[in-house]
């Protein structure tokens with residue numbers, strides 16, 4: 247087993263490796279953003295090299311675009327493909343209904359557009375992302391720069407009216423400057439602790455002028471693949487209510503791990 251791969255990376259890799267089994271020849275695939283999604287892009291690159299798999303990937307960020315280019319996954323834009331067969335992406339939190347918080351990596355807007363434009367969304371994660379109620383992870387909200395302080399006040403007012411537990415709302419920073427998304431916007435992180443009504447909150451937030459999109463993904467994820475550090479992989483399918491447990495032998499993947507961790 248490669249010494250330089252952390253237990254957390256092993257779990258992410260296993261989820262990613264299992265999820266790319268869903269990808270078939272000719273598919274148009276949404277490529278998520280983040281450390282777990284990066285494993286998925288590398289696994290797709292591996293299948294393209296080893297099996298000659300033919301796909302078109304639609305990246306959800308510049309980072310993912312760069313990685314796809316690097317590992318040989320052909321890319322196109324959503325403008326070109328219009329619709330996708332499948333999107334595979336990570337998440338910051340998931341609940342038992344497979345509702346999600348996303349956007350920790352700042353790509354929630356493209357991620358939501360791409361996932362919504364897909365016949366199926368598969369989320370890959372490790373067990374640390376599982377929560378009973380969404381909200382422990384700060385909820386990212388993408389806002390336009392113009393009048394962002396006013397948008398922030400309106401969000402805070404909305405949170406008071408909705409009687410949400412935590413109400414702190416902070417501008418995401420990149421060292422000492424505001425973080426700028428790929429679409430040139432700011433992100434406000436809402437420290438809510440517990441979101442009792444995620445569906446309602448998502449709708450209300452998106453009605454506030456200046457809000458572009460929020461990181462709540464409600465009824466979008468179809469399949470959740472959870473990687474465990476001991477080699478187990480759990481596949482939960484929300485549409486047919488199945489839960490499957492499998493095991494991927496990590497030792498057999500040693501060479502692949504070595505390749506991918508470069």
Ligand SMILES: O=C(CO)[C@H](O)[C@H](O)COP(=O)(O)O
Pocket residue numbers: 278279280281282283335336337338347348349350351352353354357
């Ligand atoms: O939503 C995202 C990026 O905007 C990511 O999917 C989310 O932050 C999870 O990232 P990681 O796999 O690195 O934990």
